[in-house]
Amino acid sequence: MKITLKLFASLGKFLPEGTTGNETEIEITKGYTLEQVLEEHGVPPEHCHLVLVNGHYVGPSERAAMKMKEGDALAVWPPVAGG
Amino acid sequence: MSWTKKILRVNLTSGTCVSEPLNMDWAKKYIGQRGLATKYFVEECDPKVDPMSPENKLIFATGPLTGTAAPTSGRWSVICKGPLTGAIACSNSGGFFGAELKNAGWDMIIFEGKSAKPVYLDIDNENAELKDASAMWGMSVWDTEDALRAARGDNDIRCASVGQAGESGVLFAGVVNDKDRAAGRSGVGAVMGSKNLKAIACRGTVGVPVDDAMKFMQAAGAAKQILADNAVTGEGLPTYGTQVLMNVINETGALPTHNAKDIQFDGASKIGGEAMTEPRESDGKANLVSNAACFGCPISCQRVSQMDANHFTVKGQPKYHGKEGGLEYEAAWALGAATGVSDLETLTYCNYICNEYGMDPISLGSTVAAAMELYEIGAITDKETGGIKLEWGSAEALAKICDQTGLGQGFGKEIGQGSRRLCEKYGHPELSMTVKSQEFPAYDPRGIQGMGLTYATSNRGACHLRSYTVASEVLGIPEKTDPLTSDGKPGLVKAFQDATAAVDSTGTCIFTTFALTMDDISPMMAADSEGGWTSETMMEAGERIWNLERKFNNDAGFTAADDLLPQRMLKDAAKTGPAKGKVSDLLKMLPEYYELRGWTAEGVPSNETLARLAL
Numbered sequence: 090m091k092i093t094l095k096l097f098a099s100l101g102k103f104l105p106e107g108t109t110g111n112e113t114e115i116e117i118t119k120g121y122t123l124e125q126v127l128e129e130h131g132v133p134p135e136h137c138h139l140v141l142v143n144g145h146y147v148g149p150s151e152r153a154a155m156k157m158k159e160g161d162a163l164a165v166w167p168p169v170a171g172g
Numbered sequence: 173m174s175w176t177k178k179i180l181r182v183n184l185t186s187g188t189c190v191s192e193p194l195n196m197d198w199a200k201k202y203i204g205q206r207g208l209a210t211k212y213f214v215e216e217c218d219p220k221v222d223p224m225s226p227e228n229k230l231i232f233a234t235g236p237l238t239g240t241a242a243p244t245s246g247r248w249s250v251i252c253k254g255p256l257t258g259a260i261a262c263s264n265s266g267g268f269f270g271a272e273l274k275n276a277g278w279d280m281i282i283f284e285g286k287s288a289k290p291v292y293l294d295i296d297n298e299n300a301e302l303k304d305a306s307a308m309w310g311m312s313v314w315d316t317e318d319a320l321r322a323a324r325g326d327n328d329i330r331c332a333s334v335g336q337a338g339e340s341g342v343l344f345a346g347v348v349n350d351k352d353r354a355a356g357r358s359g360v361g362a363v364m365g366s367k368n369l370k371a372i373a374c375r376g377t378v379g380v381p382v383d384d385a386m387k388f389m390q391a392a393g394a395a396k397q398i399l400a401d402n403a404v405t406g407e408g409l410p411t412y413g414t415q416v417l418m419n420v421i422n423e424t425g426a427l428p429t430h431n432a433k434d435i436q437f438d439g440a441s442k443i444g445g446e447a448m449t450e451p452r453e454s455d456g457k458a459n460l461v462s463n464a465a466c467f468g469c470p471i472s473c474q475r476v477s478q479m480d481a482n483h484f485t486v487k488g489q490p491k492y493h494g495k496e497g498g499l500e501y502e503a504a505w506a507l508g509a510a511t512g513v514s515d516l517e518t519l520t521y522c523n524y525i526c527n528e529y530g531m532d533p534i535s536l537g538s539t540v541a542a543a544m545e546l547y548e549i550g551a552i553t554d555k556e557t558g559g560i561k562l563e564w565g566s567a568e569a570l571a572k573i574c575d576q577t578g579l580g581q582g583f584g585k586e587i588g589q590g591s592r593r594l595c596e597k598y599g600h601p602e603l604s605m606t607v608k609s610q611e612f613p614a615y616d617p618r619g620i621q622g623m624g625l626t627y628a629t630s631n632r633g634a635c636h637l638r639s640y641t642v643a644s645e646v647l648g649i650p651e652k653t654d655p656l657t658s659d660g661k662p663g664l665v666k667a668f669q670d671a672t673a674a675v676d677s678t679g680t681c682i683f684t685t686f687a688l689t690m691d692d693i694s695p696m697m698a699a700d701s702e703g704g705w706t707s708e709t710m711m712e713a714g715e716r717i718w719n720l721e722r723k724f725n726n727d728a729g730f731t732a733a734d735d736l737l738p739q740r741m742l743k744d745a746a747k748t749g750p751a752k753g754k755v756s757d758l759l760k761m762l763p764e765y766y767e768l769r770g771w772t773a774e775g776v777p778s779n780e781t782l783a784r785l786a787l
Contacts, residue, residue, distance in 0.1 A: 097419050097446060098412050111419065111446055138403070139647065144425045144750035146652065164423045168403035170647050170686045171414030171501045172640055 090119045092157050095164035096132065103132045112164075123147060123155040126163060139166040174236045174382045174700045175199055176277050179212075180300055182293060184367050185226065185285030189293070189300040194279050199236075200703040201786065203710075206262045207677035207717035209233035209251040209280055213260070214720060216282075219727035223255035223359075224341070224366045226286035232273065232332070232372065233281075235679025236701040239274030239380040239467070241389065243396045244681035246271050246467030253728070254358035255366075256343040256535065256590050257608045257633040260724045263346065263360045264637075264676060265332075266466035267353030269374065272330035274679075276376025287368040292320065292333075295374040305370035312336060312528045313348040314491070320373040333371030334361045335530030340580030341365065342588035344535035344611075348527055352497025353466065356532040358610060358632050387699035395684070395692050399470050402687035404649070409473040409683065410463055414501035417614075418444030422509075424646055424655065425749020426619025428612075429509045430564055431541040432605050432738075435616050435746045439514025439565075443504050447516055454480045459516055461495050471683055475499060477520050485521035485571045492524055499523050502636070505614035506537025507574075511544055512564035522574040529578030535590055538611035540573055542591035542603050543583075551598040558582045605738050608633035608730065617741045617758070619751035620645050622653075622661040625761045628735045629665065631721035637682060639668030649686055656750060658757035662765035673721075674714030716785040719769075719777050723787065732775035735762060 095112040096104050104113055117126055127137060140147045141164045147155055157163065177194045195212075202208040209231040221227045231251040238245055248270025254261030273281070276297050290305040303323075308316050313335040320331050332349035338361035345361030346354040355361075382388040399405040408416065421427045422440035429437040441447060448460040457478070465472035477498030479486050486492035499520055507519045526533040540562075546552045547562040554561065560569050560583060576584025586594055591611055595604040605612055610633025617624025622641030627634040636642070641664050645655035653660065671690060675682050678697060690707040697705035725734075741756040766773060770781030777787070 095419075095423070098408070098416050101446065110441055112441075139420065141423055144423055146646075146648075146654075148652065162423075164419075166416070166420060167408060169408040169412060169416040169420065170404045170643065170649065170683075171409075171417035171420075172637060172642075172683060 090117055090159050091115070092117055092126070092160065093162040094126065094130065095162060097164065097166045098169055099167050100132060100136060100165055103130050117157060121157050122153060123157060123163060124153045126157060127165065132165065136167045137165050138168040174240055174380050175204065176274065176279050178278055180278050180281045182281060182283050182300070182302065183285050184283055184287040184291065184302070184369060187287070187302050189302065191298070201713065202717060203235065203674065203677035203713050204279065205233045205235035205238070205247065205249050205677045205679055206251070206264070207673060207713060209249060210260060210262060210717060210720055212280070212282065213251050214724050217253065219724055220729070221253055223253045223258065223363060226367065228253050228363055230283040230360070230363050230367065231280055234270050234274040234279055235677055237696060238679030239271035240382055240700060241468065242392045242680055242696050242700070243399055244466070244469045244471065244684050245679055246469060247679050247681055248273065249676070250347050250355040250360040252360055252363045254360065254632065255362045256359040257610050258728060259608050259631060259633055259730060260721045261358035261360055261632055263355035263357045265347070265349055265353050265355040266469070266681060267350035268467045269330040269332045269349035270679070271467040272374045272376045274376065274380055275378055276374055277378040281372070283367060283369060286366070290368050290370050292369070292371040292373060294324070295372065295376070297376060297378050308370050309339065310336065313530050314351055314528050316371050317351055320371060324373060326375060329373050329375045331371055331373050333530070334365045335528060335578065336580065337529045337531045337578050337588070338362055338365035340588070342531060342577060342580065343590050344532040346530050346532050348530045352527040354527065354530070357534065357635065361530050382700045383702055384699045388696065391695035391699050395688055395696060396470055398692060399684060399687050405471050405683065405687040409471050412445040413463065413473045413475045415445035415448060415475065415499060415504055417501045418504060419446065420646065421615060424619060425746065425751045426616040426655065427505065427509050428605065428614065428616045430512050431510060431545045431603065432616060432740055433545070434748070435619055435751060436748050437509040437512070439512070440509060442514040443508040443516050443519055448475070448477070448498065452480055454482065459520060460498060466681070469681065473683065479517055479520055483517040483521070485518055492521065496524055497527055502614050503533035503537070506534045507570065510537050510541035511570055513567050513570050514565065515567040518567035518571055521571060525574045525578050531578055534613050535611040536574065536577060536587070538605055539587050539591040539594060540570060542595055542605065543587060545603050546595065546598050546600060549600070551600055556583060602739050605740070606634060607737060608734050610634045615642055616746070617737055617756040618746040618754050619749065620655040621658040621757055622655070622664055624737055624741060624756035624758045625661055625665045625765060628737055628758055628762070629765060631718070631725055638672060639665045640672070640682070641665060641668055643686065656754060658761050662761050662768055665765065666768050669718050670711055670714035672714070673717040674710045677713065677717060712785070716787060719781065719785055719787055723777055726776055735775060
């Protein structure tokens with residue numbers, strides 16, 4: 090099953106080797122949860138501040154149970170802000 | 173005590189500079205800077221005054237914390253009636269000028285009248301004198317600062333000035349200090365230029381005494397520790413600056429694109445904070461060189477960039493080849509996503525131009541975007557643009573029109589009047605993405621509902637910095653709310669507006685509030701200044717300031733009908749992303765907001781509200 094993984098700011102280093110920019114399509118096991126995807130790529134949970142699936146916010150308590158679907162876009166940021 | 177308790181009143185018509193005592197009764201009700209200067213302005217100026225006339229006053233104001241050891245204490249503001257909007261204008265800046273002015277012993281400068289010839293104000297501590305600026309008229313901000321330093325023979329002076337845009341009446345001209353920090357919004361630079369006031373040069377060595385030094389240092393130290401320990405202010409903002417938001421807001425589906433026809437930009441990843449750190453294909457170097465800080469700021473969010481010297485915009489122009497103030501999020505969005513231009517180097521150049529000529533990049537980019545839509549539908553053609561092909565995504569057209577606007581040339585003269593006037597002239601007022609004639613910033617109200625109410629009710633016209641609900645709706649600070657629902661947003665907006673008005677009046681930066689609460693800020697105020705400040709009295713002062721600004725606007729002729737978003741936000745549903753199918757719920761939020769504010773259904777503060785706030 091394919092999803093798009095987007096890791097921004099300081100999390101970009103956890104993208105698969107050879108990735109250009111901040112996103113890439115990845116193959117995941119069907120039924121994987123959001124938390125499992127991030128764990129498989131070594132993204133420390135404490136650095137996952139803003140997590141969006143298809144642009145919708147997913148809170149920390151929902152990440153372990155949320156199953157990813159084919160074609161989902163998972164985007165993650167460490168604590169960031171602006172104005 | 174860290175009010176200096178002195179105002180410098182400068183009459184440009186008669187050429188006099190007079191010291192006056194600060195009204196301490198007002199200071200204890202309006203704090204300083206934005207609040208206190210607005211009080212002075214409202215008391216002294218007719219709300220119906222023509223903003224570009226000598227009768228409009230122009231106030232440069234610091235806060236009680238400006239220039240102290242409080243973190244981010246470099247803030248200062250310019251207050252007047254804005255020529256872009258006709259509403260109260262208060263434009264904030266950072267850098268070092270404000271702290272220098274405070275250290276020279278002045279809480280604020282009130283300019284009145286108009287000089288017969290170009291002048292600048294030369295301040296050396298308590299000595300202030302108007303001097304001839306004829307030789308500087310026509311100079312850019314950058315050249316003016318160099319000329320002022322040469323004239324004084326002192327490289328340590330701090331300067332605030334207008335460039336060619338302020339001189340030529342660009343209605344969104346800003347006042348620029350320290351070469352790339354700006355009181356950018358609402359056209360305060362145009363008012364300064366209209367008075368033939370080119371610049372202020374300041375040297376301040378008097379110092380800023382505080383009321384209780386021991387308590388103050390404890391409170392300031394505690395606040396600094398919180399900022400350092402917080403992941404956003406201690407790491408996120410220093411590393412990526414505000415520009416990290418480009419991909420966040422695009423992914424959230426709230427990035428106004430192509431004059432807000434779209435809500436997501438496929439070039440966003442090329443112009444955001446991450447892209448600034450990546451090596452360029454052309455020369456292998458990154459656009460971003462380093463971060464930088466304003467006076468007393470431990471956050472250091474400012475960007476410093478260096479362009480590819482062979483880029484078409486700067487080739488053969490060495491003055492653009494050094495390290496200069498780089499793109500912040502709002503500038504990158506307005507010049508980029510709004511116009512469809514995804515060339516980072518061109519956006520960096522246009523941002524330099526805004527600093528050099530003294531213009532607000534938000535209003536500039538948004539107005540160019542409106543012009544591009546007028547061009548797309550044939551309402552303007554090459555005849556009006558002088559041959560510039562204003563097509564979406566054209567870096568060449570953007571760079572050319574930015575140059576022309578700053579210099580008051582060609583079609584740039586029309587861009588310099590802002591998008592409302594431009595779109596009305598060519599028969600399509602609905603294409604102006606403005607509130608109260610000010611262009612709105614980088615958050616689409618269809619995708620972030622609280623920002624629609626924020627823009628609609630902002631006292632200085634559309635603005636994100638009057639109640640930055642993005643912090644809650646997108647970033648989860650202080651707690652996460654759903655950006656797609658309008659439920660609860662009137663209360664959220666009111667709370668942000670009041671708190672922001674208070675913080676803006678202290679002399680510190682609103683970015684501290686990503687980490688600090690009013691309970692962290694009020695102890696600094698309490699130790700710094702007489703008045704027994706608490707979180708409650710700070711919030712009350714913030715609400716008082718908000719209502720004072722509102723009352724001025726109502727007296728100037730604004731009504732509830734002006735608390736309105738462009739019809740595109742209310743009728744054209746978002747096409748993509750999480751907000752697909754949604755419009756702004758503004759009309760649902762407004763009545764609740766008025767009620768929470770204690771205003772009538774017509775948006776007027778009730779007598780009870782005015783009495784409660786001692787207005």
